Amino acid sequence: MQNDIILSMRNISKSFPGVRALQNVGFTLRKGEIHALMGENGAGKSTLIKVLTGVYPKDSGQVFLNTDNSLKEINVKSPYEAQNLGISTVYQEITLCPNLTVAENMFIGRGSYQTVNWRIMKKKAAEILEKLNIPVRATQQLDTCSIAMQQMVAIARAVDMDCKVLILDEPTSSLDEQEVEKLFSLKRDLKSRGVGIIFITHFLEQVYEICDRITVLRNGELVGEYEIKDLPRVQLISKMMGKDLEDVSALQKRKPVGGETEGTPVYEAAGLSSIECSNAFDFKIGKGEVNGFTGLLGSGRSESVRAIFAADRITGGKIRINEKDVKIKKPKDAMKHGIGYLPEDRKRDGIVEDLSVRENIILALQVMKGFFRPFSRAEAEAFADEYIKLLGIKTPSMDTPIKSLSGGNQQKVILARWLLTNPQYLILDEPTRGIDVGTKVEIQKLVLKLAEKGVSITFISSEIEEMLRTCSRLIVMRDRKIVGELKGEEMTQDNIMHTIAGEAV
Amino acid sequence: MGSLIKKLTRSQLTIPLFALFLLVVYNLIRDPEFFSIAIATNNDGNTVLTGNLISILNGASAVAILSIGMTLITSSCKGQDISVAAVAAIAGSVFVSVLRSNEITIPVLLLAFLFSCVVSVLFSLFNGVLVAIFKIQPMIATLILFSAGRSIAYWINGGATPTVSSPLITSIGGFIPGIPIPTPIIIMVVFLILITLVLRLTNLGLYTQVVGINEGTAHLNGISPVWIKLTAFIISGVCVATAGCITVCRIGLINHETLLLDAEMDVILSVAIGGNALSGGKFNIYGSVIGAYIIQALTVTLYAMKVPSAAVKAYKAIVIIVIVVFSSPVVKDFVIRMYKKLFKKQPEDEVQAKAA
Amino acid sequence: MKKGKDLFTENLGKKPREPISNTNLLMTITICTFIGMYMIAMLVWGGGFLNPQQFLDLFNNNAFLVIIACGLTMIMISGGIDISGGGVTALVTMACVVYLEDHGGTVAGSILLALGIGLFFGLLHGILVAYLEIQPFIVTLAGMFFARGMVTIVSIAPRTASHEAFLNLKQMRITIPGLGYYGKTGIFIPAQIELGVVIALIVVIAVAIILKWTRFGRNLYAVGGNSHSALTLGINVKRTKFYAYLLAGILSGIGGYVYLLHTGAGDAANATQAEMQAIASNIIGGTLLTGGVGNVIGTLFGMLSLKTITNIVIASGLTKPYYQSITTGLMLCFFILLQSVILAVREKGAIGLLPEWLRPGKKDKNQS
Structure with a gap:
């Protein structure tokens, strides 16, 4: 022995x-x-x-x-x-x-x-x-x-x-x-x-x-x-x-919310493509809808949502927001139209390590407000305080550099950053990656709550179960192309796997 | 008490301010009269202030102005511009050539300054484009103008060292009649107020730091890293032109080889001594300005100690090494550890760690 | 493309050829540029460029620069920078001359002195950069200030060496058999190189060997590539950096002595801006300031290109000194942009623009 x-x-x-x-x-x-x-x-x-x-x-x-x-x-x-x-x-x-x-x-x-x-x-x-x-x-x-x-x-x-x-x-x-x-x-x-x-x-x-x-x-x-x-x-x-x-x-049993509000699309794209996502695709999302992109890593799901947010250079496509033609050429345009994007790689694209939690929270809203109109210290502190409480961010103070927080709390700070901009459409790319189970559950709950309030959400996760729990519509991708769309009853783990694999069900 | 120490160990201004303090104390012990300010009448018949303090403040103005631009470049581009002095020589040459082709009046002077600003901003933008768009390391990109800049100045001057002289020039390089404070100090103060206003009234500080710390995040939050970097170079261009013109006015001629010689090194040192990381990110403009005054105070002190001017560099180097050694994180950690060992209780740390 | 490649390898039964690495690619470009430039110079301006002695003078005049640049290459590969080379060179020349003249020194003693000064600076930089983790730029800047200041403390006035044994050493020339030119009187004058050149070439070869075949050399690349990884791979990062600065310091000492052998004088103005020329040589030779990429052979050719362009400018009649530094700047600009574009294209995989041999290796992800 x-x-x-x-x-x-x-x-x-x-x-x-x-x-x-x-x-x-x-x-x-x-x-x-x-x-x-x-x-x-x-x-x-x-x-x-x-x-x-x-x-x-x-x-x-x-x-x-x-x-x-x-x-x-x-x-x-x-x-x-x-x-x-x-x-x-x-x-x-x-x-x-x-x-x-x-x-x-x-x-x-x-x-x-x-x-x-x-x-x-x-x-x-x-x-x-x-x-x-x-x-x-x-x-x-x-x-x-x-x-x-x-x-x-x-x-x-x-x-x-x-x-x-x-x-x-x-x-x-x-x-x-x-x-x-x-x-x-x-x-x-x-x-x-x-x-x-x-x-x-x-x-x-x-x-x-x-x-x-x-x-x-x-x-x-x-x-x-x-x-x-x-x-x-x-x-x-x-x-x-x-x-x-x-x-x-309890969460596992809950049925997906956010009905098929096809009537009023908040965001509509036709033939959208970017330099990272060369296959043009069509996409739309209704008010209060939660949908998701799924597929293997490298299937182009992140690239697609990045194209929606114009994070990579856009090469073509027509975009309508609230049924009006708009041009979204860079992230700032997307932000102006009420789109928020929580990136896949928190460390590379999300946090600003050395800056305080406060500065990290107000960043996006500050940019939207404009270069020449900075928030006063009191305003910024009020915002930060509100969201630290709202999301239960565990931090010694709002002046603590974000890098000293745990992964889950960092993710919450970035969520707070986008919630503060009061988006009508929020893209969450792997918001639950590399964070503990407790925070994962909290984030999923938050997604559902936001959807109830009428925010449209695109949710991406490597864990299919999470997507099944939160999304009402799934867009399946393979080899950088959309290969299928699943709704309601069709959304089962089996079905998704088959669609990803490209076999007939 | 504990919180004060904690604040002190955290603030990046602690060590530069302490160094400045030590220099002052040392000089006061060595010569209690060192910082006394006298009133004298200069050759032009103006009542002026003199004394070591004035000469420190006056002498450092060019470097201090340059260090403002350098801090922004350092923060956003994670590197340094080593061509500032060479570009200042170009700006000075343009300034002088405009002045020499006209009768020197106030509008002409302003025009000349404007011209030199435009030229130096253009050269600075050349660096900026290489850094921001071609993604070349700042030091490498600016090496080009570092090696060619002074020659371009020489070429503008037509291979000579032309002089300019006019009461107006003297009043910019020296004293404005009726005001006892040297004009470069006034210009420096104006500059500092301007940059403070810019940092207060715009988001330049926040954006610059975000770009310097994490470009990906900046891009995804609607900040364009390219524009922020170019802005830093444009501001630096204005600083460079100002510093160049002040220096030209002070000496009354443009010498492409000696104008602000080695100033780029002093400027980078000021930024570093001010507690700013040369690898970019968080910055404090006032730290850099204090750094510039430390260097000048050191130089004046050494001169007062009868050190020959050529040898000043060696002593300066020793003091610089001492300062950077004390600001190095390794040494800081060691000092904090020793402090904790000596005074065992640390309730504050515990609270903080628990909250984290 | 993939299929074609497989077919190719099957048919010939050879291992697939590795795509050229960044280091070698940048170096190849530099060497080709240099050779091309020299050829064109020989064809267009002829004269001096056809004279082998002028070619060798490139080495004679710049042997010290090559040595300093070699040390710098090691530091740059490890991800650092050293701008003290010129200062240390000046200090060594002055200290050695004063020692030989005023203190009755011997040649051997002066060599030891030169090495000692280099060693001192190497140790200082090494400890401060590697163990106290201070920014190398600031440390070596302080080193440069210290060295330049010390020169004037040793002697403000320029000094010339008249020590006999030293002058004998200085006058030593090595004749290259079979090479030479016909002087005005029609007498064949054989081409010669100075002792310093031999030292410089030995240094180049030694550093090349160190970089390619020793543990220390490979560790340098690892540290420069990713110092965090290097640490977890079991490399002593601090010690590796320390040795890089130490060796570079010693090489600066040797470079200083070689400079003295060339000019025979100590002067505070010696080797001004040598550090920047050394950096420029490295950059043109394909060593990146970001670390992990570089080669000492490239550095040698970088220096040669830098100096040849100056000769070309002079030969083409632009004799005013400012034309030389402006062209130097332009050439630097050209190389920097070229490298930036090539590396960006290779990284982004805009492969269609590049010929086959320049393409980066395809990611293996889809091979199965």
Whole structure:
């Protein structure tokens, strides 16, 4: 039994000034298992991983690693040391160097070489890539590979370093399903080689598809360790969220609202195309309607809504708003016509890291008001205060830089920014990505509430369930083209899958 | 007390103000009379103020004006314009050539200034276009005019160093009859008031910072990064022309090689000493202006200590290094950690962390 | 296009050819431009350009610049900048001359002094930039001020070296067999290069080897490409940066000595703006200020292009000094715009505009 355990963390505690991030948390990983580490944002998952990989020193507790068939206590001081001990991490953001070749990325920073033998390195890299069945060339520059391939290169690097413990920190967030499948088959392959894998993700389906066991953390404390078959989905959610169980199930049962108000289209586009979205498409949305774009990542759904907001350069199309012809050539035009857009990539396109919550909230309204008419400090504070309360944004003060907030709260700030402009049409591109379950539910509720008030909403999410819950009409995309539209009764998970796949139902 | 310390460690003005304070204290200890202001009568028969304080304020005006434009460029473009002094030489040359071809009267003077403004804004826009539209790093883009600018000035001057002289010119470079304060100081103050008004009455500050921190967000919120960057270069162009003209008026001639020599380095230093990140984003114009006065105060102090003018640079470098070392985040963190170790209680931090 | 490529590889049984990397592409453009420019100069203006000595003088006059620029290449690849090169050069020349003349120094001692000064600046910059994380621009600017100020503290008046052993070293010339020209009297004068050129070429080769085949060199590229990634890949980012500045400092010291070997005088005005010329050489040679891309061979050709254009301007009769810097500016402008356009086109994938070999590798996403 002892030999089966490859990593054991006991009574780990870690506190930051004023916060106990981890309290007596234990964690055990067996050989050849895929172990999900679940919890809301701020539950302590990443702190635990960072303690394990030596990014943070632990306050108390012990870490044991299986070396030569016996558990030995280890004390990791840096990620580098962790790597050498056989603990490798693959992060959501690729942590390889884009300007080097695949082979170099696999070998750089390892061992004690002083000179580089390119020929041997290429040969070795090619062997490993072939062994793991990763379809990239060793001599290829890394930035010419897709994100999924880059992640696999990172995994290949870890495997070649004889890793015993592989930590995958939200690796699938930016992958489409085919890529996820490729990644999963690689994971299964590693599992059969006896590598212990710690898998952190927000996607419940993926957990149930591939994992063997689950450890749940909440508020820095261990909730429990479960075999996957003993823990149904709803229970897992309740364990992660604590008391909010009823809330989740209530929401799940609710029928989509926002009828088919075809009568008065708020926004209508004919033959709209942008330089990122070259296939012209028609689209309209009625007052108070919630519809959604669905399709695999890269199917063009984000590009389509970006075209609606004129985020990329528009190359053609006619637009009518409230049945009047208008021209929308740049985001500011769209904003003037009451369109709001919450972007897919919060960090890149949403927040202004160093500015305060207040400035982040008033930004869009300020731009609409005009360059020469800034809000007074009092006005801005009143707005910020109102929305911090309305959305329950957790922030020490409205002058705190937004970068120090958690992901969910940052998302709420951006939502507040658009709600403040009082839009008639709001586009939400993956508003629930990478945030904890509690906030996800809140955002979905908010969407429905807004729709009731008559705001039209386009909602995009990678989780089809979320879309089914909120949308009354789904536009299905494949290969950058609209391939179908589903309404009312037609909207089932099955139907969507079939339409995406392009098969007859 | 705790909150004061916290505010002090956070504000970017703390270290520059402290440095300025130290300089003042040092000078007062060395020579209690150092900052005394005397009233004298100059060669033109004007009653004027003299003294080290006046010469610091006067001497720094050109660099301080330039640093306003540089701060905006730094914030929005995440880089520096190293061609400001060279463009100032061009602006000065244009100024002088307009003045020399006419009799110098107030309208002609204004016209000459306007001309030099237009020319320097155009050159600045050339940099701006490279940076904003072609997305070239500011330092690289401005390297072009840095290497060619002074030669263009020389070419405008017809390969000579023409002089201008007129009471009007002297009153701009020196004193206006009846006013004891040097005119460059007045111009600087006017400039500072103007830029304060611009920052108060428009969203320039907010937009510039948003563009500097996150261009993607700026674009999606209806702010055009290209226009904001070009605006920064246009404002900088006006600053450059003003600084160039002031300097020409002060010395009464245009020398393409020595006009504001190495000023671009002093200007960038002022921006950095003022606590602004050279990598863009948040800025504080007043920090940069204070930075300019620190550099000038340092120079005057060194002169007063009888350091030969050519060697001033070496001492200046040492002080600069000390200042930037103390403003470096690594050192700041270390100091805060040490402070916490020494005074163990930190109730405020706890509150803050819990709320987060 | 994809099908055609597969067919091609099948038929020849070869590995698919990798698309040319940014580093090599930019370098190739520079080399081609230089060769093209020189050829045209030889055809149009003939005269001096046909004289091998004039070509070698490009090296003789600028050996120090090549050495400084090589150090700068390493720093720029790591994502930093160094503008102290010219200042350190001036300080080294002055310090060595004063040491040789006034303190009865030896040649070996002066070389050590030069290296020591370089090492000092390298250490200073390295510690401040790498370990205290201060902006490299400000640090090296302070370094430049310090060096320029120190020159005048060492001696305000320009000094000329008259030390015998040193002058012997200075006069040393290496004759290139078979190359030369016929002087006015019809006597064959063999082409010569100075000792400094040999040092410069050794430095270029050494830096090229370091960048391509050593752990440190590859780490530099990784750090410049993405320093956060480099850290998680187990690279000691701080140490790598530190060594880059240290080496560049030492190279500045060597560059200063080479400058002294060329002119034999210490002067506060020595090597003015050498730092900017070094940056310009790097940019023309395809090293990006953003880091991660660059090559020292490109830098060498960048310097050669920069100096050749000056010669061309002089040869074409525009002898006023301001024409030279204006053309230098124009040439910089041309290269900067060219690079910006090429990189943007490659990134955006407006592939149709480019010939096949210039195209970036296709994303592998759709291969399965």
